[in-house]
Amino acid sequence: xxxxxxSTPDLSGRRVPRFGGFNLTVLRLEVRRLLRNKRTVLFxxxxxxxxxxxxxxxxxxxDQNAGNGNVSAFIMISMALYGAVLATTSGGAMVAIERAAxxxxxxxxxxxxxAAYIVIKMLTALVLGLASVxxxxxxxxxxxxxxxxxxxxxxxxxxxxxxxxxxxxxGLFMGYLLPSENVMQILSFxxxxxxxxxGLFIPLDQMGDLFQTIARFxxxxxxxxxxxxxxxxxxxxxxxxVNVVVWLVVFAGGAMWxxxxxxxxx
Amino acid sequence: MARLDETPHGEVASRPVAPPAxxxxxLRKDFGSVQAVRGIDLTISSxxxxxxxxxxxAGKTSTIDMILGxxxxxxxxxxxxxxxPHQAIGRGLVSAVMQTGGLLxxxxxxxxxxxxxxxxxxxxxxxxxxxxxxxxxxxxRLVGKCSGGEQQRxxxxxxxxxxxDLLVLDEPTTGMDVEGRRSFWAAIREDAEQGRTVLFxxxxxxxxxxxxxxxILVRQGxxxxxxTASQIKALSTGRTVRATLPGADRAAxxxxxxxxxxxxxxxxxxxxxxxxxxxxxxxxxxxxxxxLEVTSRGLEDAFLALTADDGATATTVGSPT
Numbered sequence: 001x002x003x004x005x006x007s008t009p010d011l012s013g014r015r016v017p018r019f020g021g022f023n024l025t026v027l028r029l030e031v032r033r034l035l036r037n038k039r040t041v042l043f044x045x046x047x048x049x050x051x052x053x054x055x056x057x058x059x060x061x062x063d064q065n066a067g068n069g070n071v072s073a074f075i076m077i078s079m080a081l082y083g084a085v086l087a088t089t090s091g092g093a094m095v096a097i098e099r100a101a102x103x104x105x106x107x108x109x110x111x112x113x114x115a116a117y118i119v120i121k122m123l124t125a126l127v128l129g130l131a132s133v134x135x136x137x138x139x140x141x142x143x144x145x146x147x148x149x150x151x152x153x154x155x156x157x158x159x160x161x162x163x164x165x166x167x168x169x170x171g172l173f174m175g176y177l178l179p180s181e182n183v184m185q186i187l188s189f190x191x192x193x194x195x196x197x198x199g200l201f202i203p204l205d206q207m208g209d210l211f212q213t214i215a216r217f218x219x220x221x222x223x224x225x226x227x228x229x230x231x232x233x234x235x236x237x238x239x240x241x242v243n244v245v246v247w248l249v250v251f252a253g254g255a256m257w258x259x260x261x262x263x264x265x266x
Numbered sequence: 267m268a269r270l271d272e273t274p275h276g277e278v279a280s281r282p283v284a285p286p287a288x289x290x291x292x293l294r295k296d297f298g299s300v301q302a303v304r305g306i307d308l309t310i311s312s313x314x315x316x317x318x319x320x321x322x323x324a325g326k327t328s329t330i331d332m333i334l335g336x337x338x339x340x341x342x343x344x345x346x347x348x349x350x351p352h353q354a355i356g357r358g359l360v361s362a363v364m365q366t367g368g369l370l371x372x373x374x375x376x377x378x379x380x381x382x383x384x385x386x387x388x389x390x391x392x393x394x395x396x397x398x399x400x401x402x403x404x405x406x407r408l409v410g411k412c413s414g415g416e417q418q419r420x421x422x423x424x425x426x427x428x429x430x431d432l433l434v435l436d437e438p439t440t441g442m443d444v445e446g447r448r449s450f451w452a453a454i455r456e457d458a459e460q461g462r463t464v465l466f467x468x469x470x471x472x473x474x475x476x477x478x479x480x481x482i483l484v485r486q487g488x489x490x491x492x493x494t495a496s497q498i499k500a501l502s503t504g505r506t507v508r509a510t511l512p513g514a515d516r517a518a519x520x521x522x523x524x525x526x527x528x529x530x531x532x533x534x535x536x537x538x539x540x541x542x543x544x545x546x547x548x549x550x551x552x553x554x555x556x557x558l559e560v561t562s563r564g565l566e567d568a569f570l571a572l573t574a575d576d577g578a579t580a581t582t583v584g585s586p587t
Binding site: 011013014015016017021023025026029032033036037097098101102103105106107108109110111112 | 284
């Protein structure tokens with residue numbers, strides 16, 4: 001034991017990182033990782049742009065009035081929302097891959113706090129969500145078709161982006177619930193269904209009564225109405241607000257519940 | 267449990283110095299009805315290189331998981347530098363190289379190291395650590411494209427980034443070839459010379475023998491022997507003496523110097539002894555024994571005897587003279 005004094009660690013010099021280990025290096029690497037996934041970028045950024053080019057420029061209705069702008073602008077907002085929720089869902093669902101790979105366990109051997117980890121996931125998802133919104137809006141500007149006052153471009157763009165956080169929670173919840181590498185294949189399919197039911201692809205008033213009734217309870221219905229409200233000038237319905245609040249509670253609560261279980265694992 | 271090492275670890279605790287690297291008291295872990303760890307008391311001082319040796323399912327990984335705070339003990343207490351594992355990990359005092367997993371395929375080797383390093387307050391330069399682990403030239407390679415050995419070196423690098431005082435390795439060379447194992451251990455050894463405390467689990471006897479200052483044998487969730495590598499090795503220098511001897515006097519045989527066990531199977535006696543000459547001389551001169559046979563007990567046999575599933579041999583290990 002003669003070596004003891006020389007090898008005694010200096011415990012006083014050791015500190016716990018601030019913000020639970022959250023830092024910009026990690027955020028940068030996470031974003032780079034997400035963008036490296038070609039499939040995600042293709043579906044979340046390119047696909048909504050293509051959809052806009054197909055549906056948003058049709059001369060039969062593109063220039064028709066949609067409140068404070070035209071139908072082309074209305075469709076552009078819908079496509080940006082579709083891209084943004086795909087992006088944030090993908091970002092959240094990355095936890096499934098990380099848990100399957102044992103990365104979450106590895107992170108428990110570092111000072112990174114579980115809360116900081118979730119914040120990093122959410123922010124990463126938001127960065128990709130922003131890329132989706134910007135891609136659709138920039139293409140919209142280039143085509144000269146969508147028309148609405150400048151402030152509405154900003155207001156609707158921000159609404160879509162911030163609203164897509166709801167689906168970052170959805171992605172997290174599902175990522176914890178379905179720990180597998182191909183979770184996004186299931187979730188992309190679910191999002192297409194939600195998008196139809198939310199009225200993102202086809203206006204709901206063109207659908208049957210039963211479909212319209214069911215649609216009101218699906219997760220993109222309320223958000224879709226809220227992000228279009230500044231353009232249409234319509235009053236926001238109570239059912240849309242209730243829809244968003246209830247789904248936020250379900251997704252965020254579900255993610256929190258699974259997350260607690262995961263970190264308390266014995 | 268046999269205590270081979272007579273160094274009074276308690277004495278360390280009474281001195282006004284830093285707490286031990288690892289202090290386990292009455293540690294137990296149940297998984298449902300399975301008792302994986304059944305009461306382990308262990309103190310590891312700073313600077314020791316300790317091997318946790320035992321067969322698969324002995325409770326090595328369960329114990330290590332509790333030291334790292336990855337699982338909660340059913341009963342007992344874990345202290346790492348006098349703190350909970352969570353507190354010690356938050357301060358970068360402890361890091362670990364796990365057996366498998368724990369890597370993201372879509373990050374490069376360099377990015378994985380940067381990511382890990384950024385989480386710690388106190389850290390070593392990424393480039394220096396990659397160099398030390400021998401993977402600086404594959405820094406731009408995606409982890410998914412690395413071989414098993416390269417991935418293990420990356421795990422080792424990640425563990426070194428926080429410059430931990432205690433490094434825990436859970437069967438770190440599983441799946442590596444002989445050359446890979448040798449160079450991996452050379453890197454660990456070189457690193458440990460700086461005074462780092464190392465605890466590694468292994469079921470390779472030769473690894474414990476070659477790299478540990480202290481070897482702890484575990485079996486069925488308990489420590490069955492604890493001593494220096496050479497003391498453990500001494501256990502296996504004994505021989506087996508077999509002879510035909512009707513009506514053998516078991517007590518007389520047990521009384522001989524160096525005799526560990528005496529087994530009587532009908533007319534055959536099997537004696538395990540450190541000094542087989544003494545036993546042979548006694549049998550041939552004092553008794554009617556015939557068909558005498560002396561065989562040496564290998565390192566592997568000692569390990570098997572100490573870690574065998576029946577408890578009979580566990581108590582036969584004595585202090586070396």
